[in-house]
Every structure is written in C-alpha cells, then in structure tokens.
Amino acid sequence: MSRISTTSVGNIKVTTLRDGERTLPLEALKNLSDEDTSRINSDENQSFTFTNFNACVIQNGKQNLLVDTGCGTLFGPTCGFIIDALDELGLGPDDITDIFITHFHPDHIGGCINEDGSAVFRNANFKIAEEEHNFWTLKEFGSDEINGRDWSSLAKNVLSAYDAQLEVLKSNKDIISGVSTVPLPGHTPGHAGFRVDDENQSMFHMGDIIHVPNLQLKDPNICTLFDIDPESALKSRKYALDMASNDNLLCTSGHILEPKFIHLEKRGSSYFITS
Numbered sequence: 001m002s003r004i005s006t007t008s009v010g011n012i013k014v015t016t017l018r019d020g021e022r023t024l025p026l027e028a029l030k031n032l033s034d035e036d037t038s039r040i041n042s043d044e045n046q047s048f049t050f051t052n053f054n055a056c057v058i059q060n061g062k063q064n065l066l067v068d069t070g071c072g073t074l075f076g077p078t079c080g081f082i083i084d085a086l087d088e089l090g091l092g093p094d095d096i097t098d099i100f101i102t103h104f105h106p107d108h109i110g111g112c113i114n115e116d117g118s119a120v121f122r123n124a125n126f127k128i129a130e131e132e133h134n135f136w137t138l139k140e141f142g143s144d145e146i147n148g149r150d151w152s153s154l155a156k157n158v159l160s161a162y163d164a165q166l167e168v169l170k171s172n173k174d175i176i177s178g179v180s181t182v183p184l185p186g187h188t189p190g191h192a193g194f195r196v197d198d199e200n201q202s203m204f205h206m207g208d209i210i211h212v213p214n215l216q217l218k219d220p221n222i223c224t225l226f227d228i229d230p231e232s233a234l235k236s237r238k239y240a241l242d243m244a245s246n247d248n249l250l251c252t253s254g255h256i257l258e259p260k261f262i263h264l265e266k267r268g269s270s271y272f273i274t275s
C-alpha cells in the first residue's frame, strides 16, 4: 500500500508521508467513559486505538519543506518508513531544503538523526517555533515525567545535529512562502499546526490535536497521557476542529488515518469526516 497521498493547494503540492502505524495502549488514554472502555476492550481489530504516524512534504516549486520526520527506529518494526515514503515521492534526503517540526516528541523527530547522531537531512534549514525551542532547551526534566529525560535528550541531540541550520521562528513568521504556522499550545507548549494558502485555496494541518481519530473526533474530551497541559490541549483541539469545520477547510494531521485529506462537519459536540 502506498505511503503517500498528494493534493494541490493553488500551485503548491502537499503530500502526506505515512511513516508507520500501531495501536496505542489503553493506559495512554484519559477521560474514557466506561462505555468507551468496554467498546475498546471488546474490539478484536483494535480499531479505536489504532493510529498512524504521518509527516508531510510541501513543494512550492522552489523549496521542498518536510514537516516532521517520523519515528526513526524508536517505535518498533511497523514505523520508521519516512525515507521509503520520500522515495515514493521521488525525493531523497538531500532534496529537502527546509524542515519544520510541529513539536519535539519522538514520533516527530525520531527520523531527524542517524544512529551516530548526525543529521539525516543535511541540506535543510531546520525551523522550530520559539516556545517549543525554549521548552526543550531551558526546562530541567525529571526521569519520571512522561516528557522526561529520554525524550528531552533526544530533543537536545536533534537540535545539536541541526545547530548550524537552526532557525527559531517568532510567531506569525512564514515557514516558507505560502506556509504559515498555527500555534496550538497544550500538547507541548510550542506545539503548532500550519496552513498552506495559495490562489484562494487553503489547507490546514492540525498537528497533534488528536492521536486516536476513531475516538477523539466523536469525543474531543478524550486525550492522551502525552498532552503536557491537558486543559490547553483540549482548548486547542476544539479551536482547531471548529476552525476546520466552520471554514470547511481541507485538513490533515499528524495521526490521521486514511483518507489523509478530509473535511469535517460538527454535529453536537462531535466531528464527522465528510470527505
């Protein structure tokens, strides 16, 4: 099965790259009703807790922007296929001119570096929102935190591999021409999605506002252990889903399943995929 899905936004080509897939353990989910828990437990296919790990390439004719880099070798044999997906698109690592990381969790930065710690994408300008950069570089992490020492050392290793190419983005600065960040704090302090706008067409990448779409679109109050500030994450989740549905925006996200490009419709407090 192909790892890529492509769409056009004006003259800009947007392609999602499926780095991998797996189910999330029940313990990683919070705010489940008893009914949800029993539905999940009795579902042999584990479809409710199934997730995909997606990266994205935006091509504006001059630049090849890679957003997130997948899991690398960190999440087992069903993940870590970013290079294969790029190859399917006809690109090699050296063709990537720019990288933007939505947030510094391992399933988004694991593919940035080789085993020896060197940069995989040697020619890329490496861009990150200021708040996210500050969080991972300035905070002291404990070993017992979910976003603890293992994750923060990976973040620091990635930042050091790309030190010479690093650009810390102030808010409201375009990532590349036609692509701008949408701050969605909560999952991490500097977590961001982005918009692609060209010739009166738009696409909205919602970042990691949802991790298990089959549960969280129906009930956005369900969240994962990985949201650092669950209250702000819920606010950002509702803001992003409302914007997508109210403006009938073509959208995608870091953990969306197939199809990768969707429209959403809000009914009551739930969201449904309409195309």
Ligand SMILES: [Zn+2]
Pocket (backbone or CB within 6 Å): 105, 107, 108, 208, 254, 255
């Ligand atoms: Zn993620």
